[in-house]
Amino acid sequence: MKIVKTLNVPAEFFYQQVINSVLFDIRKSTGETVKEHQLTNYSYVKEFSKNSRAKISIEAAQKNELYRFNTSTVRNDFTVSYAIKALSDKQCEVTYTEEMISHGVLQKANDMMFGMFLAPFKKKQLIKMLASMEAAY
Template sequence: MEVVKKLNIPAPVFYKKIIESVIYDIRVQTGKDVTEKQLNNFEYVKTFSKSQRAKIKIDKIEKDSAYHFSTSTTKNEFKVSYDITMIDDNSCEIRYAESMESYGTLQKMNDIVLSMLLGFFKKRQFKKMLEQMENS
């Protein structure tokens, strides 16, 4: 899935909101306080429920322009990228992309069917989230 959207907020403001969210998640999941400078290649385990955990790895971080991470479970690896392009002092373009590599034939088929069924709704929900970030 890929979403490209122009937002009427400066690139540094959008980037800061993403990084604050990441640092908060790391603190909640690990109890560690990290700084933005420590995020590149940072890895931690995130618990989603009693039986679901995943390893999160921050793959790329570039101030005001990029945030990429991967989430690995026993069933698949999910890669996400936020690429931020400054348009002018008051607006930016966000290019969000996600991909998933599943392990095992049955899991691959399941993930393909699920992504076909939910893809439209997921894109629409993501665009709404971007608009909420823009308005906050």
């Protein structure tokens, strides 16, 4: 999935909103306080429920330009990327990409079927999240 959206916020503001959320998630999941400059190549385990957890690996955190991470579970690997391009002092373009690799034939078939039905909802939810970040400015 790929979404490109122009937001009426500075690139710095958008990037910082993403990073603040990441730092909060790390603190909540691990109890560790990590600094922004330590994020690239940082990994941690996040527990979603008693039987569900994932390893999250931050691949890139380039200030005001890019944030990319990988979420790895026993069933799938997800790679999510926010590429940020400053258009002016008050506007930026955000390119959100999400890729999923499923493990096993049955899981691939299952994910493909559910993906067709869930993709529009995920897209709508992401656009709503971007709009709320814009409104927070």
